[in-house]
Every structure is written in C-alpha cells, then in structure tokens.
Amino acid sequence: MGITIKDVSKAFGNFPAVKEVNLEIPTGDFVALLGPSGSGKTTLLRLIAGLEGLDSGGIFFNDKDYTYKTIKERNVGFVFQNYALFKHMTIFENVAFGLKVRPRKTRPSKKEIAEKVNELLKLVQLEQLANRYPSQLSGGQRQRIALARALAVEPEVLLLDEPFGALDAKVRQELRHWLREIHQRLNITTIFVTHDQEEALEMADTVVVMNQGKIEQIGSPEEVYQKPANAFVYSFLGRVNEFRDYEGSDAISYIRPHEIALRKFSQGNSILSEVSHIHIIGSTVRIELRRQDTGVLFESEMSIEQYHNLGPVKRGDILFAEFKNIVVFDSISENKKTHEAKMGIRNTLKSKLI
Amino acid sequence: MANKKKRHRVLPGFGLSIGYTLIYLSLMVLIPIAFLFLKASTISLAEFWETVTDERVVASYKLTIYTSFIAALINAVFGTLIAWVLVRYDFYGKRIIDALVDLPFALPTAVAGIALTTIYAPNGWIGKYFEAMGIKVAYTPLGIMVALTFIGLPFVVRSVQPVLHDLDRQYEEAASTLGASGSQIFVKIILPAIFPAILTGFALAFARALGEYGSVVFISGNMPMKTEIVPLLIITKLEQFNYAGAAAIAVVMLVFSFVLLFLINFWQWKTTKKYQMN
C-alpha cells in the first residue's frame, strides 16, 4: 500500500503539531520518522492510522482518498509505544483478538484462528509463551507480541510508535535486526517513529527528518547523513562541532568530530590545540581540545587504533588539528533551530576559521 | 466538508455517554433541586427572611454547626492518630481494625442511631458511668456530638492514611541525623506534610455532619431550642404541611453546604497545584 500525505496540518489547541506536511511513501517501503520530541512525528503517525483527526489536507492510500475513513476501514497495524497489550488476556488471546472481533461472516473458524495465531507466535519466536499473561513477559517479548497482534489482522500498512523506546540497549539491538528481517519477509509498507538517529539510519530504507511540525529532509540514510539539507539535519544526525565565523555572525560552520584529524606535527592547514580531556569509550576515543588561537573548545573523535597510532597523549599536550570537512549553512532561521536542537558541543569562533 | 468541522474522536460513545449523563443528571438531581429553590421563592422575601431567622430555626443552626464542628474536630485528632497507628505500626488484627474504620459508611444511620442511644442512655452500658459522674450524654448536645463523631470518623482516617503511607521516610531520617527529637520531627516534618489531608478530612466530616439525620434523631431528644437539629426542623415543617417554610430552611442549608463543597474542592485543587509546582 502506497501512502500519500498532502498538505496535512494538525494543531492541539494553540500548538501546531504538524504543519502542512507532504510525504510520498511507496508500497513496501520501510520508513523512519526521525525527530526530537515535539517534532510532530508521533502525531503524523497517528494521523495516518486515523487515531487523530486532521485539521486540513488529505491522506491517500494507493491514491484513494482515506482522509475521512475510520480506523477500521484503513486496515493498518499499529504498535503502541507502551505496547497496549490487553492485561487480562493471555498472549494467545491478545494475538487472536483482531480475528475474534470480526463479524461472523468474515470470522475464521476457531481452528483457523488457532493456526494463524500459532503461526504468528512462531514468526515472533514466542510460541512457548502462548498461555502466559503480558505481566509475565519481558519488555522485548511484549514488543514482539504487540507486533504479532498487529500483524494478525493482515494489515496493509504497519505503523510503530517508538517501537524500542522502552527497552534496554542490548534488547533494542536484537530487535532492530529482527524487525528488519520481518519487513523483508512480509514486505508490507512499514513506518516507525524514533528519536534515535542511529536506529533510523540503521533500519530504514527512507529517513524522514522532522522538526517543529515540518519535514526537514527526506532521503536514504546515506543521503541524509552525507548530504544534510540544512543545519538542523546535520546536527541532529550526529555529534557536531559548531564554529561561528566571527562574533554576531549568522553563518555558522559545522564539522563532525571524526572529521578532525589530530597530529603531533604540523601538516597542511592545521590549528594548534591543547588537549583538555580524553574519554575512552570502548573502541572509540573522544578528545576535547582548546584552540590556541581563539580559546574555543571542540571535540575530535577517532578509533582506538588511530589513538594508539597518534602516540601517547595526555592532558595539556599541544596537538595540530586538521579540519577536513567543514559545512556552512547560512540561513538565519536554520541557525536558530540548530541552537535549540543541538546535541554536540557548542562552540563559538571569534575570528575567521583557518 | 461538514466532516471537517466535526471533532474527530477515536473512541466511540462520546455522544451517548455524555448525553445520557446530562439527561439523567438533570432529571434525577438538577431539576428536583431547582424545584426546591422554586418552592422557596413562592413566598415573599420578608416571609422567607422571617422563616429562616425565626428564633427556633436560628437555635437549630447554631446547634447543628456547633455540634458538627466539635465532632469534626474530635475526628481530626483521633482520626489522625488512628491513621498513624494503622500506617506506622504492625500489630495483631490490624487488617480487621482497618476494615472496621469504614463501618460508619456501611452501617445504616438509623441502626447507628438506636445503638448509640441505647449505649449512652442514662442506664446504658456506657451512659451509666457518665450518669454516675453527673453527665448526661443521650438527649443532650453531647449525645448529638457522639452520633456525629461516629458518622464522621472514616473521613479523616481515609484522607490522612494514604498521604502518611506515601510520606518518604528520608525526610524524617534526615531530620533525625540533624539532631531533631521525635516530637520535633512530628511537629516540623510530618504534621506540615499531612495537614492538608487532615483539613480535607475535617471539612468532609463537618459537611457530612451538617446534614446528618438518621443517627442523630434518636439520640438528640429533639427538644425545640435545645436539641433540635436543622434537618429535623425541616421534617417538622413538612409534617405541619408548611412546604414553603421547609423549602426556605432547606435552601439556607443547601447554600451553606454548596459553599462548603466549593471551598473543599478549591482547597484540594490548590494543594495539588502546589504539589505539582514543587
């Protein structure tokens, strides 16, 4: 099922959650709606499901107008952030629910329902838990049951709201691969919401970056990371250093920490910087430095091998930093957004860079 | 495009549930109460004033408010103590005691009324000891207070208990590491935390006592000017077929109750707001 979203807006009271959004999702695509909290990504997902009513615009499924169709008519599978499993039903009953509530004419027989549920439980690898209750399951297991339940009604679109938000890091990693596999096997159009850029880049075919109710960029994971459309996308998709060309300037230069090379000897255009902190985080090393010329702090990132190749470094050492890939965005409004949504270190450069 | 204007609701039944609620509420509660005000307005303002400020009526207001206030005060003190004991201590039979606190909610007021009257009568199980000391309980304002204390008891206990239960022990521990004594901790740390709950319970017990009839009417003796409560006076007027007079007194009482209810709600709203800001 292909989905087209046309000029869709939705406000809650005075707060505009989604502002004139346009989006085209081809059949079978695996889409991540990525953005910070309050960016409107969950609202957009709920609008597609029919769980919210829109203020203006239209939603089309395979070019048919679905704007005012009921939730039931849309035939979407929705996985809620907190799973919303029915507490008083067993796992089997939870998964069977969507089939059991069908009108008598289209309802499968008891045997068919049991077969279908067992098949789904096998798909999510939890067939041994059929008679348990949701409270007896771990978070990751609940997530998989929620997905099996949504798939039971054979939806043409699968929508997931922060599917792995409530899980710990290890389980999250496993489930990412698993969901990816399921998508490849079933090939239904899938849209999930996340605030985790790594999750979006790793899983999705298409990443939709949202901010303040608007879409900032649509593209493949590679595109949005390598060719960010603006400062917001650039800074949201990874750690970043930010330099102002001169005080009061609107133009801001950005560079990712791994694009700063450190050497003990001068080579090409490099800036003398003093090491102020060294963080070793597993296989990566982050070094915080202070520019000798401007006194501004910035961050460099490298693999542990590169760190060893650099030779022994300690606090207070002076190194040469080479800025390899500087990006400049100069729209005023974009810069303001960047300030608010910043995830990396913030730096201000007093004099012209390089 | 008419659809667009209509607010989208995901779950069904909004119109049915709220529509039914409004109709049922109006038929069963709002319209009957409106008729009360309507009836009271059939007499002239002067007549109304004369009825509600009659010497006997004013005496009953005073008695009702005074006994209700004292009873609520007794409950504030002992209710807090009972809540404390139930939350902080373990002893045999605690579960049963906890359940018994709700008896005044469950026991019909008439039953409570005749039981208390029998016990506190001059020759009753407890009344005879008071009689020996020269104190009459039944058929005096004291008896009314006993009945009102009975019916108001659960209010304070049940509003203080959960607050006390959720009170973080860390504050008390912090205070004791800073050298505070047991009584200092209670007065400076615990009491301020549970005071809003005590006040809420007090107000609820007071409001309930003002309108109470069944448990009081047996023990009070019902002597005009001395032990006649407002609800009884309303019934007396009704028995004399003075419907407007009954309505007039009821209006005064109702307005008083509504103001009290409003103040309680406002107070609760304000304290929850204060908590949220912290």
Add this chain to the structure above:
Amino acid sequence: MIVQELREKNIKTNTEPGLLKKWVLITIALGFLGLFILVPLIAVFSEGLNKGIELYFASLTERDALSAIKLTLLTAAITIPVNTIFGVLAAWGITKFNFRGKNILITLIDIPFAVSPVIAGLVFVLMFGSQGVLGPFLEANEIKIIFAVPGIILATIFVTFPFVVRELLPIMEEQGTEEEQAAITLGASGWQMFFRVTLPNIKWGLLYGVILCNARAMGEFGAVSVVSGHIRGLTNTIPLHVEILYNEYNFTAAFAAASLLALLAILTLILKSLVEWKTRKH
C-alpha cells in the same frame, strides 16, 4: 527496599521509649474505635437477642418485617442497575474524552453527597407531593409517587447517585485509552471494545462501587423517611421498620431488624476488603 523498611521499623520501635509510645498510641486508637464503633455494633446484636433466639426470629418473620425486607430488596434491585449504568456511561464520557466543562460536570455529579438526606427527600415531595408542582396532575391521573414505593425508589436513587461513577473515575483515568485504541485498530466495534477490553479492566472497581451503592440503598433512612409516609406493610423499608418499632418501645424487635442491617454492613466490609485485596494483587 523491604529489608530497609524492616530495619527502619526495628530502629523506630524496638527501642524502649519507641515501644512504649507505640503501645500507648495503639491503645488510644483501639480504645476510641472500640468505644465508637465496636460497642455499638455489639449492642445491636446483644439487644436483639437478649430475649432469646425465638423472639428474635419471630420478630424477623412477622408480616410487617417481611414486607419491609421485600421493599428494601426491591428498592436496591432497581437502584443499583440504574445507577450502575449511569456510573459506567458517565465515567466513560468523562475519562476517555476531553471537553469543556468537565470539572463542572464532576462537581454536579457530586451534589447528592453534599445534600442532606432530608433535603433529598424534600425535593421529591415538593415535585410530586399533593401540594407539589406536579401534584394536581398526578392526582388527576391517580398516580401516587409520594407516600408510595416510587418515591422511595426515587429518593434512594438520588442519595446513591454518585457512588458507582466516583469509584470508576480514578480507575478509568489511570488506565488511559491506549488499550481501547489498540482494540479499535484491530477492528473491534464499539461494543466489542467495551465488553472485551474496558469492562474486564474495571470490573473490580465497578464491583466496589456497586457494593457501596447497595449498602447505602438498603440502609438509607433520612431521605426515604421523608417520602415514605410510614405506611406499615406498604411503604416501610427495613430502616423505617426499625424506627417505628423503636418509637413504640418494642426494642427487641427493633434491634432484631437492625441486626439484619448490621449483618449487611459487616458483609459489605468483608466484600470491600476482598475487592481491595484483589485489586492490590493485580
């Protein structure tokens, strides 16, 4: 956590002055409860049985007593379903949707709690009594509400009006709407969603509200007293029956009938504790 709590309790209560304080406070609390709650409860049964078990049962099986019991059961049998349906619908509308004036609606529903039972009876006398607004119309059509069974039922519905909805509001508020939304996305109809998802989730709270509503409906005195007219064998509920016997100095029979209501109260407390225990477990 539990170990820490136990340790705290040990520190607090196992020292000499702490132990003394504990038992002094427990004694005061139990003394107060005994004096005000336990003694009256015992008195009811003791006074009812003090002339022997035969007279006790004779008082309960006498014709007027039986008709009072019947009327009380009838009143409860009508009041409870009516107020339960209202309670569930009102709680559904209030907790699952946002709309203007919600707080006002909740306050209005609370009104019967703030109104003296006597006034609750009075409002129906003023509406349907012979001098009331609709009195002439009712008389012309020979419909009797006041001093008859319908008045008793109306007054009882009024005083027990908020019980069920008040119990359901916090429970349904806390449960939110996600499970219901999930049911809808899975294709359930409104009634399927309600009976398969909502009702199982609120059943204990609902039962709790019904138990309280029942206790009040069977035991209501003030409001019923005003509208009943005290016609023996016709418009007497058990509480009114108790009053008449008591005022006739027929104390044994009065307390025998009262003991039925006291048993009901005890049963109510037991059921209430069971439901509380059940919900805590879930």
